[in-house]
Each structure stands twice: as C-alpha cells, then as structure tokens.
Amino acid sequence: MLSAAVLTSACGPGKVVVEAPTEQPKVVAMNLLSKEGIPLESACVAAGPERCFDAIDDNCNGVIDEGCGIGTGLLQFTLAWGDSAADVDLVLTEPRGGKIFEGNRTSRTGFRLDRDCPGEDGCHGQNIENIYFESGDPPRGKYTLEVKLSDLRGAETPVKVRLGARVGGQVFSAQLELLPGSTTDKKTFTFEI
Numbered sequence: 001m002l003s004a005a006v007l008t009s010a011c012g013p014g015k016v017v018v019e020a021p022t023e024q025p026k027v028v029a030m031n032l033l034s035k036e037g038i039p040l041e042s043a044c045v046a047a048g049p050e051r052c053f054d055a056i057d058d059n060c061n062g063v064i065d066e067g068c069g070i071g072t073g074l075l076q077f078t079l080a081w082g083d084s085a086a087d088v089d090l091v092l093t094e095p096r097g098g099k100i101f102e103g104n105r106t107s108r109t110g111f112r113l114d115r116d117c118p119g120e121d122g123c124h125g126q127n128i129e130n131i132y133f134e135s136g137d138p139p140r141g142k143y144t145l146e147v148k149l150s151d152l153r154g155a156e157t158p159v160k161v162r163l164g165a166r167v168g169g170q171v172f173s174a175q176l177e178l179l180p181g182s183t184t185d186k187k188t189f190t191f192e193i
C-alpha cells in the first residue's frame with residue numbers, strides 16, 4: 001500500500017519584497033568639444049585611494065573627489081588649482097540658457113555650485129570650484145562649460161587648473177593653463193546629453 005505523499009511548502013511566512021531599483025536616468029555625453037582644442041582624457045588610471053581637491057577621480061569609481069565634503073552627482077564639474085592666489089571661476093550654461101556660477105549658485109533644474117575658491121571658508125590653499133547635479137533628470141541638450149581666470153591677484157602665470165567632468169558614467173579630465181589676456185584667460189567646452 002502506498003502512503004500518501006506529504007506536501008510541504010518551502011515558502012516562508014512573509015512575502016518577498018522587491019525593492020524598486022534606485023535607477024538613475026541614463027546620461028551620456030555626446031559631441032564633447034574643446035573650443036581651444038585642449039585634449040580631454042577619458043581613460044581612468046587608478047592611482048590608489050581618492051585624494052581630495054585635485055579634481056581627479058583617483059580611484060576610478062566614476063566620481064570626482066568623493067568623501068571630500070563637496071557635492072557629487074550624475075553630472076559634476078570640478079576645478080582644482082592648488083594654492084594659487086588667482087581667482088578662477090566655473091560657469092555652466094544649460095540648454096535653455098540658464099547659468100550656474102558664483103552669482104547664481106542654484107538652478108531650478110537641479111544644478112548647484114557649492115564651492116567658490118579662493119576667498120570662502122574651507123579653501124585652505126586647496127582651491128576648488130564645484131558644480132554638480134543634485135537629483136532628478138537633467139535637461140537634455142547642449143551645455144557649455146567655461147573656465148575663466150577672473151582675477152590673477154598677483155599669482156604666478158600660467159595658472160594651472162585641473163578640470164574634472166563627470167557626465168553620467170563617464171569622467172573626463174583636462175589640464176588647463178590660464179593667462180591674463182583676451183584669448184588666453186578663458187577655456188570653453190561644449191557637450192550634449
């Protein structure tokens with residue numbers, strides 16, 4: 001005589017909760033250009049732990065200067081120029097013409113400038129200027145990023161500035177040299193997302 005099969009359930013008491021993935025919008029940089037023909041490096045060479053205030057993604061995790069008290073996000077633009085006395089400014093122009101810079105530090109679309117050196121607390125001879133995208137989906141279209149030498153303040157020339165740019169999963173880096181003058185005091189980059 002066959003005994004009745006005993007059915008057991010492997011199900012636990014609770015339901016399986018599938019968390020909604022915290023998916024970020026897909027952002028890819030296209031047509032990245034330097035007006036002055038400055039080469040942009042995109043290959044990341046891991047150089048150990050992240051170092052602060054160099055505008056370089058030292059650990060190649062796709063984020064620039066994380067853990068250093070500056071804002072990071074899906075888009076991030078960072079300048080670093082060491083202990084130079086010069087005042088260097090970063091200006092981001094959005095597809096619809098809105099500008100984020102020291103005179104207008106936030107945009108309704110979600111960009112924020114959170115560091116403006118020298119001259120503000122916390123620079124400590126490690127000059128940095130940083131604009132990042134806080135949250136949401138950034139406006140699509142063409143952006144312009146300008147790096148300006150706004151005041152030399154007796155600093156040694158050229159003023160050497162490292163630009164780090166994160167756009168989605170890509171990080172770009174460039175070494176800039178700024179000199180006072182009508183054509184040498186500003187560098188302009190454009191890209192589309």
Ligand SMILES: [Ca+2]
Pocket residue numbers: 050056057058059060061062063064065066
């Ligand atoms: Ca990093």
Ligand SMILES: [Ca+2]
Pocket residue numbers: 050051052053054055056057058064065066
């Ligand atoms: Ca770094």
